[in-house]
Amino acid sequence: MGRSVVRFCLVFLSAISLGRSVAAFQPPASLSEADTAIINDWYHYAFQSLHENLKKSDDLINKAWKTSIDIAYDQGIADGYYYTGCVYERKGELNIAKRYFERAVSLYVQGNFFNNLPDTYRRLGAIYMGENRHYTAFEHFLKGLHVAEENGKSLNQVELAIELANYHNTISKDYKEAIAMLEGAERLATRKSYPTVLGPLYLQYSVAYAKQRDHEAALRYCDLAKRQFSNFSGPAAKWQLKTLLVEGEICSKIHDEIRLAAILEQVGPMVNSVNDLQLKTTYELLLAVELYFQGDYEGVLKACMELESRLTDRKSQDEERHRVRLLQTKALYALGDVNRADMLLDDYEYAKDSLYAAQYIGQGREMSENYKLEKFERQIKEQELRLSNTNYQRYGLIVGIVVLLTILAILYFHFREKDRLAHRVALQNSEISVQNEILKQANKQNELLLREIHHRVKNNLQIINSLLNLQSRKTASPEVVAMMQESSSRINSIALIHTKLYQQQSLNRLDIQDYIEQLGVHLLSVYNVGKKNVRFCVEANEVSLDIDTAIPLGLILTELMTNSLKYAFVGRSSGEIGILVKQEGPKEYELIFKDDGVGIPESKLKQTDETLGFRLIHSLTKQLGGSIQYTFGEFSIYKIRFKG
Numbered sequence: 001m002g003r004s005v006v007r008f009c010l011v012f013l014s015a016i017s018l019g020r021s022v023a024a025f026q027p028p029a030s031l032s033e034a035d036t037a038i039i040n041d042w043y044h045y046a047f048q049s050l051h052e053n054l055k056k057s058d059d060l061i062n063k064a065w066k067t068s069i070d071i072a073y074d075q076g077i078a079d080g081y082y083y084t085g086c087v088y089e090r091k092g093e094l095n096i097a098k099r100y101f102e103r104a105v106s107l108y109v110q111g112n113f114f115n116n117l118p119d120t121y122r123r124l125g126a127i128y129m130g131e132n133r134h135y136t137a138f139e140h141f142l143k144g145l146h147v148a149e150e151n152g153k154s155l156n157q158v159e160l161a162i163e164l165a166n167y168h169n170t171i172s173k174d175y176k177e178a179i180a181m182l183e184g185a186e187r188l189a190t191r192k193s194y195p196t197v198l199g200p201l202y203l204q205y206s207v208a209y210a211k212q213r214d215h216e217a218a219l220r221y222c223d224l225a226k227r228q229f230s231n232f233s234g235p236a237a238k239w240q241l242k243t244l245l246v247e248g249e250i251c252s253k254i255h256d257e258i259r260l261a262a263i264l265e266q267v268g269p270m271v272n273s274v275n276d277l278q279l280k281t282t283y284e285l286l287l288a289v290e291l292y293f294q295g296d297y298e299g300v301l302k303a304c305m306e307l308e309s310r311l312t313d314r315k316s317q318d319e320e321r322h323r324v325r326l327l328q329t330k331a332l333y334a335l336g337d338v339n340r341a342d343m344l345l346d347d348y349e350y351a352k353d354s355l356y357a358a359q360y361i362g363q364g365r366e367m368s369e370n371y372k373l374e375k376f377e378r379q380i381k382e383q384e385l386r387l388s389n390t391n392y393q394r395y396g397l398i399v400g401i402v403v404l405l406t407i408l409a410i411l412y413f414h415f416r417e418k419d420r421l422a423h424r425v426a427l428q429n430s431e432i433s434v435q436n437e438i439l440k441q442a443n444k445q446n447e448l449l450l451r452e453i454h455h456r457v458k459n460n461l462q463i464i465n466s467l468l469n470l471q472s473r474k475t476a477s478p479e480v481v482a483m484m485q486e487s488s489s490r491i492n493s494i495a496l497i498h499t500k501l502y503q504q505q506s507l508n509r510l511d512i513q514d515y516i517e518q519l520g521v522h523l524l525s526v527y528n529v530g531k532k533n534v535r536f537c538v539e540a541n542e543v544s545l546d547i548d549t550a551i552p553l554g555l556i557l558t559e560l561m562t563n564s565l566k567y568a569f570v571g572r573s574s575g576e577i578g579i580l581v582k583q584e585g586p587k588e589y590e591l592i593f594k595d596d597g598v599g600i601p602e603s604k605l606k607q608t609d610e611t612l613g614f615r616l617i618h619s620l621t622k623q624l625g626g627s628i629q630y631t632f633g634e635f636s637i638y639k640i641r642f643k644g
Contacts, residue, residue: 039064039076043083050090058087078107082116089123098127118148118156122163134171141167154192161185162197165204169211178208199228203243210250222247238279241270245282252289260290281307281320288327292334300331343619461495486613489526489562493519493554497547509544512553512581516540519554520561520577527565533574534565540581543589549644552620553591559613560593560638568597568636578635589644594635 042064046057061083068076085100101124108117121144128137141164148156161181168178182205189197202225210218225243244267251260264286271283288303304324311321332340410417465488472484496519497510520536528534545553561577569575580592621628626642 035067035071036073036076039068039073040079042067043076043079046083047086050086054087054090061087074107074111075113078104078111078113079116081107082120085120085123089127094127094130098124101127114147114151114153118144118151118153118160120144121147122156122160125163129167134167138164138167138171154188155194155197158185158189158192158194158197158201162200162204165208169204169207173211175208175211178204182208195228195231199225199239199243202228203239203246206243206246206250210246210253213253215250215254218250219247222250237270238274238276241267241274241276241279244270245279245286248286249282252286255293257290257293260286260293264290278320281311285320285323285327288324292327292331295334297331297334301328301335304328304331339615457495457498461491461498465491465495485526486562489523489558490555492522493558494551496522497550497554508546510547510550512543512545512550513538513540515550515554516557516579516581519557520579523558523561523565527562532569532572534569535574535576537576537578540579543581543583545589545644549624549642552624553642556591556617556620556640557593559617563613564595564597564636568595568599570598572597584641587643589642591640591642592637593640594637596635599632599636600630 042060046060046064050057061080064076065080065084067073068080081100081104085097085104088094088097088100101120104120105117105124108114108120121140125137125140125144128134128140141160145157145160145164147153148160162185165178165181165185168174168181182201185201186198188194189201202221206218206221206225209215209221222243226240226247229240229243244263248260248263248267251257251263264283267283267286271280284303284307288300288307291297291299291303304327307324308321308328311324332338468484468488468491472481472488475481475484496515516538517536520538524534524536557579564575564577575595575597577595578593580590582590584590618628621640621642624642624644626640629639631637631639
C-alpha cells in the first residue's frame with residue numbers, strides 16, 4: 001500500500017512537470033510596432049507634462065511600464081525605471097530617484113538602448129554631486145558625454161558639457177577647462193538651435209570668468225543669461241535667482257555698491273518663492289556684504305553669527321562657511337578687534353587645511369566604495385539579465401522544473417547533499433577570504449594616505465619654522481627675535497605631534513609620555529641659554545590622546561615650559577620642572593605642571609594673565625572644555641583638567 005502511494009505521487013509529479021515543460025517552451029507573444037509606438041508616446045506625453053501635472057505623469061508612466069512588462073518590451077521596461085526616477089527627482093526624493101536611475105543605466109547598457117542613457121547619466125551625476133560623491137559624478141558625466149557623442153545626441157552633449165563645466169568651476173577649480181567645455185557646447189547649441197540651454201551655459205561662463213577675476217566678461221555673460229531666462233516659457237524663477245546672485249557676488253568683488261543694492265532689492269521677493277537653502281544662504285551673505293560696505297560692522301558680525309549657526313547644521317557648506325568667516329575677520333579688523341580677527345583667521349586656515357586633507361581621504365574612500373559597488377553589481381547581473389530577456393517566463397518555469405527534479409533527486413540521493421553543502425560552504429569561505437583581503441588592502445591604502453598627510457603637514461610646519469628662523473636673523477630687535485622664537489616653539493610643538501603620528505603604528509592616538517619628553521628636550525635646547533642644570537620629570541605612562549586633544553595640550557605645555565625656562569630660574573644655576581598627565585575618568589584628564597622657580601606673586605598674577613602666552617593657555621584650555629588653577633608655594637603649580 002505504501003509503495004503504491006509513493007508510485008502514484010511520482011507519476012503525478014512527473015505529469016505536472018511534463019505539462020509545465022510544454023507550456024514553458026510555447027513561443028512568447030510577438031511584439032508589434034504599434035504597441036511599442038503607443039508605449040513610447042505615453043512616456044513622451046508623461047515627460048512633457050512632468051512640470052505641469054505630476055500626478056497625471058506618474059499615472060501614465062506606470063501604465064506604460066506595466067504594459068511593457070506584460071508584452072516583454074525590454075526598452076519600455078528600462079524606460080519605466082528612467083521616467084519613474086524623473087518623477088521622484090521632481091518630487092525631491094533624490095535617494096529613491098537615484099536607485100531608479102541606477103537600474104535604468106544597468107538595463108540601458110545591457111540592452112544597448114541609447115536614447116535616454118546620456119540624460120540618465122547626467123541626472124545621476126547631478127545627484128552624486130549633491131551627495132559630495134564628486135569623483136563618481138565626474139565619471140557619470142564623462143560616460144554620458146561619450147555615449148551622446150557616439151550616438152549623435154547633440155542636446156545631451158550640450159547639457160553634459162554644462163554639468164562638466166559646473167564640476168570644474170566648483171570642484172576641480174580648472175576654470176580654463178570649464179571655459180573650453182562651454183565654448184564647444186556653445187558652438188554646438190548655436191549650430192543646432194537649442195535656445196533653452198543657452199541660459200545655464202552663459203551662467204557657467206559667468207562663474208568661470210568671475211573665478212579668474214575677469215569681472216567684465218563675467219558681468220557680460222550674466223546679462224546674456226538673464227536675457228535667455230527671461231524668454232523661458234517654463235518655470236525659470238530659480239535660474240533667474242541663481243543668475244542674479246552670481247551677478248551680486250561679482251559686484252561685491254568689484255565693490256559696486258549701487259549695483260549690488262539694486263540686485264539685492266530685486267532678489268529679496270524672489271528668495272522666499274524658491275525652496276533652496278543654498279540660494280537663501282548666498283542671498284543672506286550678500287546682505288552681510290552690503291552691511292560691510294555701509295560701515296555697519298556690528299550688523300555684519302550679527303548676520304555672520306546667524307549664518308554660521310545655520311551652516312553648522314548642514315553638510316556640504318564648507319565654501320559658504322569659509323566666506324562667512326572671512327567676512328567676520330574683515331569686520332573685526334575694521335572694528336579694531338585684532339586679536340579676535342587673528343584667531344578667526346587662524347581657524348580659517350586650519351579649516352582649509354583640514355578640508356584639503358579630507359578631500360583626498362574622501363576620494364580614496366569613494367573609489368573604494370565604487371569598487372565594492374561594481375563587485376556587487378556584477379553579482380546581481382544574472383538577475384537583471386533575466387528581467388531583460390524576452391523569454392524570462394519560460395526560464396522561470398524551467399527553474400521550477402529543475403527545483404522539482406532536485407527534490408526528487410534528494411529522495412534518492414540524500415547522501416550527495418552533504419557533499420554539495422560542504423562544497424558550497426568552502427566556496428563561501430573562499431569568497432569571504434577574498435573580500436577580507438580586499439578590505440585589508442583598502443585599509444592599508446587609507447593608512448598610507450593618512451601617514452603621507454601627517455608627513456606633509458610636518459614638512460610644511462618645518463618650512464614655516466625655518467622661515468621664521470631666517471627672518472629672525474635679519475632683525476636686530478630683541479623683542480622681535482623673542483616673538484619669532486616663541487612662534488617657532490609653538491609651531492615645533494605641532495610639527496612634533498605629526499612626526500610622532502606618522503612614525504608610530506597607531507595613527508589616531510599619540511603617546512603623551514614620549515611626546516612631552518622630546519618637547520622638553522627641544523625647548524631646553526632653545527631657552528636654556530645660560531646652560532643651567534634644569535631637570536625634567538615627566539609622568540604620563542599609558543596615557544594616549546587623539547590629535548584634536550594633543551595639539552592644544554602641546555601648545556599649553558610649550559607656553560608653560562617656555563615661561564619656566566625664561567623666568568622661573570633667574571639668578572639660579574639649577575631648577576626642576578615636573579609634568580604629570582593622568583586619566584581621571586572616561587575622557588577626563590588632568591595635567592599638573594610645576595617648577596621650583598620664583599613663581600608669580602598674587603599682585604602680578606592678573607598682569608601676567610594678560611600676556612599673549614597666558615591668554616593662549618586660557619583659550620586652549622577653554623577649547624578642551626577644561627579649567628585651570630594656579631597655586632604657589634614650594635612649587636609653582638598649574639592644575640589643568642580637560643576632556644579628551
